[in-house]
Amino acid sequence: MATxxxxxxxxxxxxxxxxxxxxxxxxxxxxxxxxxxFQAVLLLHLSSTSCRTHTAKRLxxxxxxxxxxxKSESSLLPIHLHFQDGTTATCDLLIGADGVRSAVRAxxxxxxxxxxxxxxxxxxxxxxxxxxxxxxxGLSMYRTIFPSQTLSQQLPGHRVLHDPxxxxxxxxxxxxxxxxxxxxxxxxxxxxxxEQENTLFEGPWVQDVSRDELLHAFDRWEPEVVALFQSIExxxxxxxxxxxxxxxxxxxxxxxxGDSAHAMLPYQGVxxxxxxxxxxxxxxxxxxxxxxxxxxxxxxxxYDAVRRxxxxxxxxxxxxxxQLFTLNYPGLTFGTPQENRDAKKLQKLxxxxxxxxxxxxxxxxxxxxxxxxxxxxxxxxxxx
Ligand SMILES: Cc1cc2nc3c(=O)[nH]c(=O)nc-3n(C[C@H](O)[C@H](O)[C@H](O)COP(=O)(O)OP(=O)(O)OC[C@H]3O[C@@H](n4cnc5c(N)ncnc54)[C@H](O)[C@@H]3O)c2cc1C
Numbered sequence: 001m002a003t004x005x006x007x008x009x010x011x012x013x014x015x016x017x018x019x020x021x022x023x024x025x026x027x028x029x030x031x032x033x034x035x036x037x038f039q040a041v042l043l044l045h046l047s048s049t050s051c052r053t054h055t056a057k058r059l060x061x062x063x064x065x066x067x068x069x070x071k072s073e074s075s076l077l078p079i080h081l082h083f084q085d086g087t088t089a090t091c092d093l094l095i096g097a098d099g100v101r102s103a104v105r106a107x108x109x110x111x112x113x114x115x116x117x118x119x120x121x122x123x124x125x126x127x128x129x130x131x132x133x134x135x136x137x138g139l140s141m142y143r144t145i146f147p148s149q150t151l152s153q154q155l156p157g158h159r160v161l162h163d164p165x166x167x168x169x170x171x172x173x174x175x176x177x178x179x180x181x182x183x184x185x186x187x188x189x190x191x192x193x194x195e196q197e198n199t200l201f202e203g204p205w206v207q208d209v210s211r212d213e214l215l216h217a218f219d220r221w222e223p224e225v226v227a228l229f230q231s232i233e234x235x236x237x238x239x240x241x242x243x244x245x246x247x248x249x250x251x252x253x254x255x256x257x258g259d260s261a262h263a264m265l266p267y268q269g270v271x272x273x274x275x276x277x278x279x280x281x282x283x284x285x286x287x288x289x290x291x292x293x294x295x296x297x298x299x300x301x302x303y304d305a306v307r308r309x310x311x312x313x314x315x316x317x318x319x320x321x322x323q324l325f326t327l328n329y330p331g332l333t334f335g336t337p338q339e340n341r342d343a344k345k346l347q348k349l350x351x352x353x354x355x356x357x358x359x360x361x362x363x364x365x366x367x368x369x370x371x372x373x374x375x376x377x378x379x380x381x382x383x384x
Contacts, residue, residue, distance in 0.1 A: 002027040002028035003027070003028070004029075005025065005027075005028060006025055006163065007024045007025065007026040007164065008164045008165065009023050010022040010157070010166050011165060011166070012169065012349065013169055013225045014167075014170055014218075014220070015220070015221075016220065018221075018222035018223060018224070021346070021349045022349070022353040024353075024356070024360070027364050028364070030137035030164050032178065034179045034186075035272075047346060054332070056065075056082050056085075057087070058083060058182070059083070059104065060082045060083060061103065062079055062080060062081050062104065064079055066112065068110070076294070077372065078090035078379045079092060079094050081094070092253065093255075093286075093296055094114060094254045094255070096255065096256045096260045097257050098172055099259045099263070101328045102242055102257060102259070102260030105132065105243070105246075105261070106133075106279055108251050108256065109129065109131050110128075110129070112123040112128040113128040113129045116306065118264060126248065128334075131247075133200075134241040134263060135197075135199070135241060135244060136196065136199050136200060136239055137197055137240045137377070138189070138193045138194050138197075138198075138199070139192045139193070139240040140191050140239055141187075141190050141234055141240055142187075142191075142213075142217075142236070142237050143177070143185055143188050143238060143267075144187050144232050144233070144234060145184050145185065146231045146232055146233060147183065148183055148185055151227065151228065154228075154230050154231050156280040158224060158227055158228075161182070161185075164176075165177065167221075168326070168352075169218075169326070170326070170328075171191070171326050171328065172192070172218055172221075172326065173192070173325040174189045175187075175189075175269075176226060176228055187228060189214060189238075190325070190326060191217045192326040193323070199241045203239075204344065206236050206237070206238050207237050208234065208235070209237060210235070214229060217253050232321075240265060240266075242263050242265060243259070243260075243263045243264075245262075246261065246308075248308070249261045249262075249304045250303065252294050252300075253300065253349070257282060258271075258275030258302075262274065264311075264315040264317045265321075265322045266319045268317065268359070270363065271277070271318075274311050277307070277311075279357075280369065280372075281306065282303045283373065285300075285376070285379055288379055290379060291379070298379070298382070302373070302375050302378045302379045303376045305375075306371050317360070318359075320355070321356055324352050327352075327358075329352070332355070343382045
């Protein structure tokens with residue numbers, strides 16, 4: 001059993017004198033990675049003989065079972081891939097790991113909608129079409145990484161140099177923690193407009209913005225947060241998009257994994273982790289001796305039955321954590337800092353911690369192993 005460690009310290013920071021109100025202690029605490037470091041490790045282990053990587057191809061669409069001569073043959077016909085550069089390729093199995101704006105998801109759901117419509121299931125068709133495009137969550141996130149040394153110069157001994165921090169505020173939130181063995185600080189500040197959730201976002205999703213925009217959005221925050229702002233050089237603003245919960249992640253011999261299936265808000269920091277769990281479980285099912293070209297769709301159905309409920313639960317609780325961190329959870333809202341001086345404030349913050357912990361505890365109380373075992377049994381027993 002891993003030693004208990006502080007994963008995050010929670011602090012209310014949207015007032016001149018902030019205060020720490022909770023330490024989220026978990027087995028092992030939080031382990032942070034800078035994404036390129038992690039990707040470099042994966043790349044190092046890709047087999048150069050069995051894997052061919054094309055980094056400049058963009059899938060436009062795919063056609064399933066094209067050229068089908070008879071019903072009995074159709075399950076073995078290749079899937080035709082059409083790329084934006086005009087080239088094509090074929091495959092027996094297509095796994096869409098192409099992110100929140102997935103071309104695989106778009107094709108899969110449009111095909112399902114056409115089929116549902118032709119069978120007179122209008123509502124099902126509309127539901128499928130609603131999942132094609134990602135939706136704006138109403139949240140924008142300011143992101144950057146800066147050297148720890150710069151923060152040390154701004155405020156020597158700043159707690160973010162050694163402690164992962166979540167600062168909460170009304171319609172605003174900041175996560176900051178050391179990465180790359182303490183040499184850098186990962187900084188992410190959210191501005192929320194929950195009333196605009198599930199709308200279309202006008203303009204580019206990621207934009208370079210000035211520090212002044214951040215300072216304006218985070219007016220009157222406490223000095224230690226201002227020290228973080230002062231350490232920032234370049235800054236991006238991200239419009240945070242999600243995928244509406246899908247009815248299925250698979251269709252025949254096509255599967256969606258990761259953000260293409262369940263792009264979620266990052267308030268449990270687990271979107272990439274969920275993508276990796278999808279991939280690991282799916283790879284185990286595909287590599288199992290009972291899986292053959294003829295039974296591929298069975299393996300995909302088991303993947304869907306096991307991973308979809310779990311990842312959609314994570315998606316929902318990540319959203320709830322976002323509401324909690326921006327002090328916007330239904331029944332648990334906060335007024336302006338000035339209005340918040342009543343005795344109920346501490347109780348509310350305590351309720352907030354309890355909910356955050358409850359939402360997040362799957363992360364340290366469960367592992368993928370039990371689901372993996374269940375999935376393999378389902379595959380072996382022929383059940384979904
Ligand atoms: C602001 C923010 C903070 C986050 N913080 C965390 C965190 O702390 N921890 C965490 O675990 N997760 C975090 N996430 C979530 C995480 O980034 C995603 O869940 C993860 O990257 C999903 O991986 P993926 O491989 O499914 O998709 P992606 O990482 O989006 O990769 C998709 C790939 O497909 C390629 N692609 C796209 N379209 C096509 C096409 N048509 N044809 C071919 N290729 C295509 C893209 O170029 C890309 O390489 C955060 C997300 C955001 C937005």
